[in-house]
Amino acid sequence: MIVLDADISVKVHKAVQDAIQKYGASDDELIPILIHINHDLGYLPSQALEELSVIFKKPKSKIFSVASFYGMLSTTPVGRHVIRFCESAPCHVVGGRVVFQALIDVLKINPGETSKDGKWTLLTTSCLGICAVGPAFIVDDDIYGNVAPAQVQTILARYE
Amino acid sequence: MSTVKTLEDLKRIREEAIEKRKAKAISGEVQVIVGMGTCGIAAGARDAMKAILDVIEINNLSGIIVTQTGCIGLCEKEPIVQVVLGEQSKVTYGKVTPEVAIKIMKEHVDGGKPVQSHVITLT
Amino acid sequence: MKTARSMVLVSADPESIRRGSEKIYSTFQEELSQLGLQDEISLSWLSDSGRHNALPMVVIYPEAVIYGPITPEDVPYIVEEHLNKGRIASSLVAPIHELSGRIAWLSSRKGTLPAEKRIVLERAGIINPEDVQDYILHNGYKALGKVLITMNPLDVLNEVDASGLKGRGGAGFPTGQKWRFVSKATSNKKYVICNADESEPGTFKDRLVLEGDPHSIIEAMAIAGYAVGADEGYIYIRGEYALAQERMRLAISQAQELGLLGDNIFNSGFNFNIHVHSGAGAYICGEETALIESIEGKRGEPRSRPPYPTTNGLWKKPTLVNNVETLANIPAIIRKGASWYRSIGTPKSPGTKVYTILGNVNATGLIEVQMGITLREVITIYAHGMKGNSTFKLAQTGGSSGSIIPASLQDTPMDFESFNKAGVALGSGALLICNEDTCIVDLCKVLVNFFKNESCGKCNPCRIGNDRAYQILSNIAEGVGTMQDMKDLESIEMYLYQMSNCGLGQTAGTPIKDTLSHFRAEVEAHIKLKICPTGVCRMSGHKVN
Numbered sequence: 001m002i003v004l005d006a007d008i009s010v011k012v013h014k015a016v017q018d019a020i021q022k023y024g025a026s027d028d029e030l031i032p033i034l035i036h037i038n039h040d041l042g043y044l045p046s047q048a049l050e051e052l053s054v055i056f057k058k059p060k061s062k063i064f065s066v067a068s069f070y071g072m073l074s075t076t077p078v079g080r081h082v083i084r085f086c087e088s089a090p091c092h093v094v095g096g097r098v099v100f101q102a103l104i105d106v107l108k109i110n111p112g113e114t115s116k117d118g119k120w121t122l123l124t125t126s127c128l129g130i131c132a133v134g135p136a137f138i139v140d141d142d143i144y145g146n147v148a149p150a151q152v153q154t155i156l157a158r159y160e
Numbered sequence: 161m162s163t164v165k166t167l168e169d170l171k172r173i174r175e176e177a178i179e180k181r182k183a184k185a186i187s188g189e190v191q192v193i194v195g196m197g198t199c200g201i202a203a204g205a206r207d208a209m210k211a212i213l214d215v216i217e218i219n220n221l222s223g224i225i226v227t228q229t230g231c232i233g234l235c236e237k238e239p240i241v242q243v244v245l246g247e248q249s250k251v252t253y254g255k256v257t258p259e260v261a262i263k264i265m266k267e268h269v270d271g272g273k274p275v276q277s278h279v280i281t282l283t
Numbered sequence: 284m285k286t287a288r289s290m291v292l293v294s295a296d297p298e299s300i301r302r303g304s305e306k307i308y309s310t311f312q313e314e315l316s317q318l319g320l321q322d323e324i325s326l327s328w329l330s331d332s333g334r335h336n337a338l339p340m341v342v343i344y345p346e347a348v349i350y351g352p353i354t355p356e357d358v359p360y361i362v363e364e365h366l367n368k369g370r371i372a373s374s375l376v377a378p379i380h381e382l383s384g385r386i387a388w389l390s391s392r393k394g395t396l397p398a399e400k401r402i403v404l405e406r407a408g409i410i411n412p413e414d415v416q417d418y419i420l421h422n423g424y425k426a427l428g429k430v431l432i433t434m435n436p437l438d439v440l441n442e443v444d445a446s447g448l449k450g451r452g453g454a455g456f457p458t459g460q461k462w463r464f465v466s467k468a469t470s471n472k473k474y475v476i477c478n479a480d481e482s483e484p485g486t487f488k489d490r491l492v493l494e495g496d497p498h499s500i501i502e503a504m505a506i507a508g509y510a511v512g513a514d515e516g517y518i519y520i521r522g523e524y525a526l527a528q529e530r531m532r533l534a535i536s537q538a539q540e541l542g543l544l545g546d547n548i549f550n551s552g553f554n555f556n557i558h559v560h561s562g563a564g565a566y567i568c569g570e571e572t573a574l575i576e577s578i579e580g581k582r583g584e585p586r587s588r589p590p591y592p593t594t595n596g597l598w599k600k601p602t603l604v605n606n607v608e609t610l611a612n613i614p615a616i617i618r619k620g621a622s623w624y625r626s627i628g629t630p631k632s633p634g635t636k637v638y639t640i641l642g643n644v645n646a647t648g649l650i651e652v653q654m655g656i657t658l659r660e661v662i663t664i665y666a667h668g669m670k671g672n673s674t675f676k677l678a679q680t681g682g683s684s685g686s687i688i689p690a691s692l693q694d695t696p697m698d699f700e701s702f703n704k705a706g707v708a709l710g711s712g713a714l715l716i717c718n719e720d721t722c723i724v725d726l727c728k729v730l731v732n733f734f735k736n737e738s739c740g741k742c743n744p745c746r747i748g749n750d751r752a753y754q755i756l757s758n759i760a761e762g763v764g765t766m767q768d769m770k771d772l773e774s775i776e777m778y779l780y781q782m783s784n785c786g787l788g789q790t791a792g793t794p795i796k797d798t799l800s801h802f803r804a805e806v807e808a809h810i811k812l813k814i815c816p817t818g819v820c821r822m823s824g825h826k827v828n
């Protein structure tokens with residue numbers, strides 16, 4: 001387990017409390033709560049799952065099994081910005097392959113990896129539902145469609 | 161708006177809406193409608209929207225209402241912007257980049273002449 | 284290719300050719316160019332219309348009129364009457380009893396409306412989705428008022444039954460029947476769930492409704508709740524649809540403010556409330572029992588069925604699960620009546636269907652048309668033709684679990700029955716149209732990759748089968764496949780279908796099956812000749828493990 005310093009521990013605790021405050025601790029809110037914490041912290045640290053285990057009176061393994069099931073949740077730390085590239089057929093057929101290669105070339109990391117400076121994580125995802133403007137990808141919460149390989153550099157340059 | 165309890169209440173809200181529309185049209189108000197579905201946004205609708213708002217702010221224009229609508233299914237043509245001048249019928253533009261948006265604001269909204277090169281037909 | 288306003292098809296089976304259909308074709312060519320109509324009207328061959336007495340035959344879309352038997356001398360008259368003046372040349376119309384079943388369905392297609400027929404997407408892109416007044420201005424909440432003030436729950440069930448509406452979530456289950464099941468289940472608590480997980484690749488029709496017309500779903504869910512006896516609803520929206528969730532939440536609060544949700548709606552004593560529940564990135568949560576597990580805060584793994592959600596659903600209570608598009612039909616059915624609805628589409632599949640058009644065509648996007656149109660019509664008329672005049676090779680329907688349709692089947696009508704007969708899945712309505720630059724091995728690999736990633740992992744055939752199939756296809760794409768690999772793919776496909784626990788695994792083999800049955804030669808070229816005919820695959824000669 002990664003040992004967190006006190007600062008981060010406080011942050012995690014606050015994120016958990018905020019989410020519980022917002023949704024209430026009932027079973028049907030567990031997933032919204034996990035999404036909320038994941039959004040706040042970028043991922044779900046072990047400490048957060050532990051705190052939720054106490055609040056929901058469920059073994060931590062149960063909470064972990066839910067957290068690890070869903071594609072939008074991460075149980076490991078990610079870079080400052082997460083790129084999710086659509087790899088489904090409709091985007092693929094209209095040129096997704098070339099755009100993905102351009103991303104890999106610019107970022108110099110492979111899918112599933114985080115860059116050494118901790119800035120980027122590159123992930124693939126299934127269809128995002130904007131196939132008519134494919135190829136498409138998301139950076140954090142921003143959606144980009146009709147992407148041509150040459151645009152990749154400009155888009156990434158918008159992020160600090 | 162008060163709560164709806166009968167079909168008459170519903171009718172009243174409808175009539176209010178129709179009245180409002182008529183009044184707007186008669187006063188020559190200009191409506192700029194931006195298609196803001198996810199497809200549109202992914203294709204750059206936010207940039208178009210921003211350009212439109214900038215033109216309004218920089219030139220201190222008034223009497224222009226900027227609203228949004230969902231996606232109409234012409235994703236190929238996104239971002240889509242529609243302009244209604246008073247009682248005239250709606251003009252629809254496709255592939256509206258910020259530059260095109262500025263042009264539309266200058267020539268159509270301000271000058272009254274549609275930018276023909278970007279007009280699309282809804283079929 | 285330019286957009287065609289009409290499409291003329293001349294039958295090209297051996298019997299028609301023997302009876303002179305080539306001359307008919309060339310006469311059409313001459314006549315059309317004489318009138319200067321050659322750019323507006325597309326002319327092509329109809330490959331197989333079955334055996335019947337009306338050959339040679341000419342079909343003209345979008346009116347879907349069948350003329351036959353036709354001689355070259357009839358052509359100028361048809362061109363003048365039908366294509367130039369827009370009147371149907373009724374003296375030449377083929378008698379229905381002379382047509383084979385394969386083509387006779389066309390005559391059952393009602394209406395001759397060439398334009399799109401919008402019911403589900405009536406308001407999307409027209410109204411301001413964040414303004415409830417705009418919805419009411421466009422006939423909004425009229426149906427709910429009518430139901431609560433003038434109808435009892437049984438009337439509503441009967442009306443929905445009579446409309447013949449079928450579920451648009453993929454399986455095509457009769458909606459009225461499903462409502463009846465839930466209505467009959469006895470319980471002190473019932474739920475209505477709107478399935479807005481829409482994760483089928485290539486599908487975004489539900490998003491258009493959620494983003495563009497959120498109140499229509501609220502209205503429909505409340506009507507459903509009244510009909511089946513539920514007072515609480517959930518809309519399960521996939522996590523990636525942030526904007527749809529936001530708009531839906533706003534719409535719900537507006538409806539509450541107006542008293543159109545909450546207690547004693549329209550003074551009828553009926554209470555109804557709706558929660559928005561976000562998904563978190565799992566395709567399988569579109570399966571209704573997995574969706575229910577997910578709302579309950581668990582891993583989205585499908586339950587074993589029976590019992591079905593209609594009796595044991597959310598929190599073990601009777602639950603109605605309907606797709607967004609299915610629900611969006613409801614207010615119009617109530618407002619205009621079941622017989623109006625039945626007058627659209629085909630007798631067995633009434634109503635419209637929303638299709639998303641994607642791939643190598645000139646106009647991607649979304650259309651809502653009557654049930655029963657053909658792929659050829661979609662490509663020529665609605666998609667404005669293939670991009671850069673390329674050649675149509677195949678279409679993939681209904682997302683990943685849909686079928687791969689080769690060009691030869693493009694005249695099969697797209698409705699539930701005909702597709703079932705042709706062994707094709709209509710699925711969610713995605714139409715991925717591919718040209719001759721698409722490699723079948725590469726496409727199949729991408730489709731299988733989807734299932735490999737989205738398998739929930741609960742049952743072995745699906746988890747292991749998809750992984751192995753992906754590996755085999757990758758090897759074929761790298762030029763190191765063997766003929767044994769094709770046999771292995773066939774058995775994996777069979778095991779997936781027979782042994783998987785839920786619909787995901789059961790349909791995961793479809794792309795493999797279709798690839799091997801329609802495009803076997805192309806796969807064999809990769810294996811035996813070590814070439815990729817389209818030049819897409821890398822063929823590096825290295826095994827991937």
Ligand SMILES: Cc1cc2nc3c(=O)[nH]c(=O)nc-3n(C[C@H](O)[C@H](O)[C@H](O)COP(=O)(O)O)c2cc1C
Pocket residue numbers: 449450451452453454455456458461478479480481482483566567568569570571572604605606607609610785786787
């Ligand atoms: C793997 C799988 C994924 C599914 N995904 C969806 C989906 O995204 N949206 C949907 O409405 N139905 C989906 N379904 C179908 C649902 O289980 C269910 O049949 C449907 O929501 C019923 O609604 P309807 O009767 O209105 O069609 C899926 C089914 C399976 C097996």
Ligand code: FES
Pocket residue numbers: 086087088089090091092126127128129130131132134135136484485486
């Ligand atoms: S396939 Fe890429 S967004 Fe749908």
